[in-house]
Every structure is written in structure tokens, then in C-alpha cells.
Amino acid sequence: MTWVDYIIKAFRNLGNEASYDDLYAELGRLKGKSLTTTQKATVRKEIERKSSDSENYDKTEDLFYSVGKGSGRWGLR
Helix, strand or coil, X not given: CCHHHHHHHHHHHCCCEEEHXXXXXXXXXXXXXXXXHHHHHHHHHHHHHCCXXXXXXXXXXXXXXXXXXXXXXXXXX
16 A cells, blocks of 8 residues: 555544544554654655645645645545
8 A cells, every 4th residue: 555545544534634643643553553753754745745735736636635724634535
């Protein structure tokens, strides 16, 4: 599974909307260990790349939305 696959699964497990901290915890549970600082940065990067709400959107899949820009909360479209 890719990081995006894990992130989607984590969002679904968390009711389709979550803070980064809740996502990190759920992703750690799914992967069987706590995320490293580098892995947390990867999660943020992947969410931003796949969200038209982000300046870092890669214009491919629009999977995630921001729950108030700068709030650290995201949702699964």
C-alpha cells in the first residue's frame, strides 16, 4: 500500500475528518509502530499534494479537503 492508501484508510477509520495528530496515531496503529518525524512530514506532503485546497496540489487526484486553512484538520472528499 502507498502512503495515500494508508492515509485514506486512516481517514475512513476516523470518520473521514481528523487532525494531523489523530491521523499520525491512526497511521501508527495501522503500520504497527509510531511514525517518525520524517514519516509525519511525508503524510503532510501527500495530503497537500492531493488537495486542491493546498498551494502544493499536484493537480491529479483531489482526495482531501482542508477544514479551515491552517487549522491542521483535514477531511477525505
